[in-house]
Amino acid sequence: MSVPPARPAAVPRPAPAGDPADGRACLTTGTWVVDGRPDLRALRARVAGRVPEVPLTVHDLVTGGADGTEWGELVREETAAAEVEPGPARVLLARLGEERFLLVVVTTDALPPAAVLRWLLTDDSPFPAAGAGPEGPFADLAGAGTGAGDAAPELPAVLGAGRASGNARTLRVPAGQAVVRLGAAGVPVEAALAAAAALLLVRCGGSPGTSLVVASDSPVAVAPGVTETESGAAALRRAGEAVASGVPVPPEFRAALALAPGGEPEPERIGAYTALPVRVPDAVAHHGLLVLLEGDRLRVDHDTGLHEERAVAAFARRLLAVLDGLLDDRPVQEIDGVTAPERAALDGWSRGRELSFSGLCLHTLVEEHAARTPDAPAVLCGDTELTYRQLDEDANRVARQLRAAGVGPGRLVALLTERAAWSVTAMLGALKSGAAYVPIEPTYPPERIRHILADSGAVALLARRRPEFSVPVPVLPAEGAAGLPGTSPGVPVTPDDPAYVIYTSGSTGEPKGIGVHHRAIVASTAARAAAGPPPGRDLVLPPLCFDGAAGGMFWALTSGGAVVLPTETEAHDPMALRKLLESAAVTHIHAVPSHYRIVLQVADRGVLGRFSMVAVGGEPLGPDIVAEHLRLCPDAPLFNDYGPTECSVWATTHRCGPAEAAGAAIPIGRPVPGYRAYVLDSGLRPVPPGVPGEIHLGGPGVARGYHRRAALTAERFLPDPFEPGGRLYRTGDRGWWDDDGRLRILGRVDHQVKVRGFRIELGEVETAVRRHPAVTDCAVLLRREDAGERLIAFVVLGAGATASELREKIAETLPGPMRPDHITVLPELPRTPGGKVDALALRTMAISGQRA
DSSP states (O other): OOOOBOOOOOOOOOOTTSOGGGSOOOEEEEEEEEESOOOHHHHHHHHHTSSSOOOEEEEEOTTSOTTTTTHHHHHHHHHHHHHHSOOSEEEEEEEEETTEEEEEEEEETTOOHHHHHHHHHSTTOOOOOOOOOOOGGGTTTTTSOTTOSTTSOOOOTTTOOSOOOSBEEEEEEEOTTHHHHHHHHTOOHHHHHHHHHHHHHHHTTOOTTOOEEEOSSSOEEEOOOOOTTSBHHHHHHHHHHHHHTOEEOOTTOOOSEEEOOOSOOOOEEETTEEEEEBOOTTSBOSSSEEEEEETTEEEEEEETTTOOHHHHHHHHHHHHHHHHHHHTTOBGGGOOOOOHHHHHHHHHHTBOOOOOOOOSOHHHHHHHHHHHSTTSEEEEETTEEEEHHHHHHHHHHHHHHHHHTTOOTTOEEEEEOOSSHHHHHHHHHHHHTTOEEEEEOTTSOHHHHHHHHHHHTOSEEEESSOOSSOOSSOEEEGGGGTTSOOSOOOOOOOTTSEEEEEEEOOTTSSOEEEEEEHHHHHHHHHHHHTTSOOOSEEEEOSOTTSHHHHHHHHHHHHHTOEEEEOOHHHHHOHHHHHHHHHHHTOOEEEEOHHHHHHHHHHOOHHHHTTOOEEEEOSSOOOHHHHHHHHHHOTTSOEEEEEOOGGGSSOSEEEEOOHHHHTTOOOOOBEEOTTOEEEEEOTTSOBOOTTOOEEEEEESTTOOOEETTOHHHHHHHEEEOTTSTTOEEEEEEEEEEEOTTSOEEEEEESSSEEEETTEEEEHHHHHHHHHTSTTEEEEEEEEEEETTEEEEEEEEEEOTTOOHHHHHHHHHTTSOGGGSOSEEEEOSSOOBOTTSSBOHHHHHHSOOOOOOO
């Protein structure tokens, strides 16, 4: 084993209790290879004459281990002994030959190991005095261990694994021509490593101001920073200036990330001996991470308690990739920290397989099945069963009704989409008229319905029953289509025309509409068809104003299958749902996980045995549901779908198996055919595998944008930097790629949550709560408890106001799923020292109140 020389490094060991405040001294080690015949009698006498005594341990490595394989273990053992038997210093001498030996010095109380070395090898020198201890801005951190203390810099979570152990492991990866290139460029090694490390930490989600330590004879802390607008050469020059003006730190200071300077150390002549400092591999942890270049390899010593070797290896390879980018003088903003093999993997993971899909409109595909299989069942709901011929003819009558009312291409018509076969007819009728439809849940508060009608610009409201409240547009009753011809109105519609506008919760306090064109939803249904067997009878459990319902419904109708819609009673009464499952011969299910859980609980084995595919999405899927599904429906694939309304129902999917049932986090998988999924940082750069970023989606299913909100559309729908002419949607969801190329979701970058499949902006709920004049302060958050997810409103109310009055006010504007499950009245909201609402305190606070 080749052991590279190095300067002695300060290595503080955490106290056994792991708390430097317990009064135990910080331990520092230094290691040298010494040339010269040791006079053991004289050395023993010298250390024995010291009071308190300096223990001397002697090993003989002449017959084995002279290549350095045992050195790390010797250093660890000697340091461990110093922890058990505190003293000013300990010395280990391991003979490597007749005139060569390894010398290890462990000291305490800021006593430099090199000073003990000189005392030991010089006949007449006095025992050195301990230093005064650390001073200056790093005094409170010296010996505290990586990440300890409020000012200690933290590394990105992708590198962390646990608690400092004090034991080190050495890892080396090929560095190519890095040293040669640095020499040719005239860049100091430590400056180049500092610049590359600072940039890589930012690309991994770290802070641009993270401090690093250059671990030399006189160690200094530096903060190179990251300036995205400069060139690689400028970043290297600035890092050199930062190193030159670094802030001195105590030799025993333990850094989260340290860099060793380049160059070979010079041997020191001490009396009759020559001592060459060495950095022993697999010894004690000098720092959390210590990085240096050794010839044609990058070496990383890492604390085995803090960092997993796999993560360290990935860090080392990415560091070299960043260093190459800087030496190539690429713009900093273009350097992403992704290695070439990772880039190739990400490119494959990010793209669903090629997909060809029809260039026809959505309703035209349904018409084809009406012509091909006119008597096949198309829609089943309650006592109503429509064949494809009946569905097509009834939709034509609705289209003619709309045309007579002036509704046509370029217009929007709103629909009160109750759970009824008529709602499906109305949707197709709106499309056949050339218009796009706006589905509205009939149970919404009147004020919300009026807002959607006004905001969308819908020219009419199509309803099976006239609403009991006033609306700002003409109401077209369902019976108005009766008696009209059932032939097609023949209105020309193109795939680029809008098909529907679905309203979701808005962060500004008002719902926002998302416009989806025919091409997008056709591409989505074609991608669904590529993932599983075509539906026989597809039970669509979400409300029809929900885009998940559109996905399941149109997949069935464009594939020649039948849509099974539950009535309101069947959707909410488990026993009624059980009867529907028995009578409708359901083969496919589209649902949110919590609703599918009920299906598994109430359906008998015969019903479950008919399932051919189950697709769930809209909220997190629990492993218990997967386990129950695999137990009861082992032959039916269970897909965990992911996709916002802005991307036409779904964009990625993962087929669940035993691993997910065993409690593993359930991924959202890979892009469906035709789609693309990327995990990017704020600069739209790909982040390395395992590193969190924001999920961006592309492909033909991406919607046109937000209805009548050009600024918001420009903010969230972006030009695709990886696909000329393409567009990406910024989802606002945080996620990461695992090592198997599966996308995993972490949460939101904003304040959006999902409750029972409904997308909810907490800001909109807070706005509704604040409308009550007695509310002086409020905070709304989602809490996950044993009973499930609950939306909690914490409010400060003025004198005389009650929570009951507040519930009534909230019910005027918010639909049921958006109303807080609990309202807890507080005298004031807890706040952090900085004045922000203390979310942690609210998440752990006892709650009271009843569902609004």
